[in-house]
Amino acid sequence: xxxxxxxxxxxxxxxxxxxxxxxxxxxxxxxxxxxxxxxxxxxxxxxxxxxxxxxxxxxxxxxxxxxxxxxxxxxxxxxxxxxxxxxxxxxxxxxxxxxxxxxxxxxxxxxxxxxxxxxxxxxxxxxxxxxxxxxxxxxxxxxxxxxxxxxxxxxxxxxxxxxxxxxxxxxxxxxxxxxxxxxxxxxxxxxxxxxxxxxxx
Amino acid sequence: xxxxxxxxxxxxxxxxxxxxxxxxxxxxxxxxxxxxxxxxxxxxxxxxxxxxxxxxxxxxxxxxxxxxxxxxxxxxxxxxxxxxxxxxxxxxxxxxxxxxxxxxxxxxxxxxxxxxxxxxxxxxxxxxxxxxxxxxxxxxxxxxxxxxxxxxxxxxxxxxxxxxxxxxxxxxxxxxxxxxxxxxxxxxxxxxxxxxxxxxxxxxxxxxxxxxxxxxxx
Numbered sequence: 001x002x003x004x005x006x007x008x009x010x011x012x013x014x015x016x017x018x019x020x021x022x023x024x025x026x027x028x029x030x031x032x033x034x035x036x037x038x039x040x041x042x043x044x045x046x047x048x049x050x051x052x053x054x055x056x057x058x059x060x061x062x063x064x065x066x067x068x069x070x071x072x073x074x075x076x077x078x079x080x081x082x083x084x085x086x087x088x089x090x091x092x093x094x095x096x097x098x099x100x101x102x103x104x105x106x107x108x109x110x111x112x113x114x115x116x117x118x119x120x121x122x123x124x125x126x127x128x129x130x131x132x133x134x135x136x137x138x139x140x141x142x143x144x145x146x147x148x149x150x151x152x153x154x155x156x157x158x159x160x161x162x163x164x165x166x167x168x169x170x171x172x173x174x175x176x177x178x179x180x181x182x183x184x185x186x187x188x189x190x191x192x193x194x195x196x197x198x199x200x201x
Numbered sequence: 202x203x204x205x206x207x208x209x210x211x212x213x214x215x216x217x218x219x220x221x222x223x224x225x226x227x228x229x230x231x232x233x234x235x236x237x238x239x240x241x242x243x244x245x246x247x248x249x250x251x252x253x254x255x256x257x258x259x260x261x262x263x264x265x266x267x268x269x270x271x272x273x274x275x276x277x278x279x280x281x282x283x284x285x286x287x288x289x290x291x292x293x294x295x296x297x298x299x300x301x302x303x304x305x306x307x308x309x310x311x312x313x314x315x316x317x318x319x320x321x322x323x324x325x326x327x328x329x330x331x332x333x334x335x336x337x338x339x340x341x342x343x344x345x346x347x348x349x350x351x352x353x354x355x356x357x358x359x360x361x362x363x364x365x366x367x368x369x370x371x372x373x374x375x376x377x378x379x380x381x382x383x384x385x386x387x388x389x390x391x392x393x394x395x396x397x398x399x400x401x402x403x404x405x406x407x408x409x410x411x412x413x414x415x416x417x418x419x
Contacts, residue, residue, distance in 0.1 A: 026267070136282075197262060
């Protein structure tokens with residue numbers, strides 16, 4: 001089953017105005033750079049984006065915010081992006097169901113949350129094969145596997161695409177059943193958000 | 202009075218051998234620098250890492266290797282990477298022994314507010330709400346008073362809460378305090394700080410029993 005497509009432009013062909021997208025990544029780590037660039041170029045508008053963060057002003061999802069392509073952002077932390085207006089974010093617990101469960105013999109309250117639903121999930125992996133199997137590297141895995149599992153259509157961009165059979169099945173993080181289209185990305189910038197180092201002595 | 206490094210050094214003394222520890226952003230991150238020699242602990246970073254090491258040497262930064270504050274980091278031998286669901290799975294199931302985080306306000310019943318100031322831009326709570334909802338032990342590193350000189354140790358938090366009744370201990374530039382059913386219990390004074398100064402800087406219920414020793418910080 002070959003899920004390979006040529007590039008990001010072809011991958012996002014089905015993404016239309018007003019759709020809901022899920023994007024993998026934590027900060028700028030493990031974000032689908034190629035797909036974001038293609039969406040900016042295509043100029044689709046009215047998008048609802050579900051992602052842990054909203055990028056920074058001039059990179060990641062920030063590029064789409066800057067072009068006013070995003071109608072609604074569903075995130076856990078958007079502090080790095082100054083372009084988002086006040087009030088965007090989550091109001092917790094209001095209007096949500098609370099249920100009690102026993103934890104270590106003590107009754108504890110838990111908030112029930114609905115699962116998110118998205119037309120497309122855009123994820124980024126380190127390596128992938130033509131069947132859509134994915135392997136991540138370091139902390140760039142983060143939300144990518146969850147987003148890949150939740151998209152009605154999931155697009156994976158990878159730094160290295162190999163023929164099926166080359167990846168050790170024991171090393172696969174996301175099995176290809178969750179991935180509909182896969183392509184090898186180009187020109188990864190992989191920008192570092194906070195460069196922290198120590199001196200050699 | 203302690204500076205940020207002093208607060209971090211004092212909190213480091215609360216860490217025990219064999220602990221899995223989650224460090225928040227800011228002063229808590231500094232705690233990693235003062236873990237006592239020979240102690241074996243594992244630092245958890247909620248973006249998907251157990252076994253976080255120090256910042257990389259210049260030129261060895263890896264964009265695929267960051268902490269929850271989006272800073273470049275390294276890993277130590279025996280580390281493991283995982284996805285966000287597993288990360289919050291280990292947090293929610295209380296596998297993490299100690300969580301150290303900053304706060305804007307703490308109440309004398311252990312409520313914590315650290316994610317939102319009404320009227321200001323809402324950045325989001327990140328992983329904090331999950332961390333405080335389920336951590337076995339939470340120590341807060343914070344300033345005792347805000348920039349206007351008002352106490353941040355209150356009878357009731359004024360800012361929207363991150364968690365209810367979850368903080369166990371607070372270390373500030375002035376003092377170390379436990380949270381008890383009767384309120385804040387003063388355990389130690391910072392070097393050169395009087396009990397009177399701590400009283401004046403604390404708005405919530407404060408219990409002072411006997412002589413309060415001065416902190417010992419190396």
